[in-house]
Amino acid sequence: MKAHQFALFVSATPTAVTAARHRAVDAIEGWDTVLGNEVVHTAELVISEFVTNAVRHAEAGPVSLSVRLDEQSLRIEVCDDCPELPRPGLPDPRSESGRGLFLVAALADRYGVEPTAVGKCCWAEIALPTNPDHPIVSPLVAQRSC
Template identity: 75%
Template sequence: MTAHQFTLSVPATPTAVTAARHQAVDAIEGWDAGLSTGVVHTAELVISEFVTNAVQHAAADPVSLCVRLDEGALRIEVCDACPDLPQPGLPDPYSESGRGLFLVAVLTDRYGAEPTAIGKRCWAEIDLPTSPDQEIAFSLPLQRS
């Protein structure tokens, strides 16, 4: 499989999130790499969550988005200038936010956040099916006690 990469500098504005998500998904689909709809939709959710969080915490600093397709996995990285690492967890049942990183954790095969020289990098990887017939299956543990 040919390696592909898409990078984008995103202004730290709420309206930029939608544009960044659309541009990244258009690039992914343009690679003509035979990615399943499930992989593309998962990537779209991860991109949206990571870029939204970065824009909310980056103040006026730009955010960088990188999507890379290598043999075996699709990797999404978002860097911003805020040094605070995200702390994923289960939100309060009445909270209107705080579920995004939980979904990233459930839908991706690996994810994390790490400090950089100027802030942090949030990343996630989605493993690709080993055969064209293999479907990506997942379940969301949504039971509450």
């Protein structure tokens, strides 16, 4: 399989989230490969959660989104200029937000967050099925890191 990459800078505005998600998914679907609906839909949800959180918490600078496909996985990275690292967990049941990283943990095979010189970079990897006829059904049992 040929490696592919997509990168995009996103303005830190709520309206930019939808456009970024659509552009990334269009790029993924345009690659000359068969990933299967499970991988593409998982990537779409992870991108949406990461970009939404970055836009919500970015201080001034733009948000960067990159997606890389190699032989084993689809890797999503979203970086922003907020130095505060997100903490996974469930919020108060009455809270309107705070479930994004919990969803990413449930969907991705590996995920994490790393501080950068100007903020942080959140990443997630979605393992590719070894046989496209048998997509990954339950990412919840896969290895986690963070």
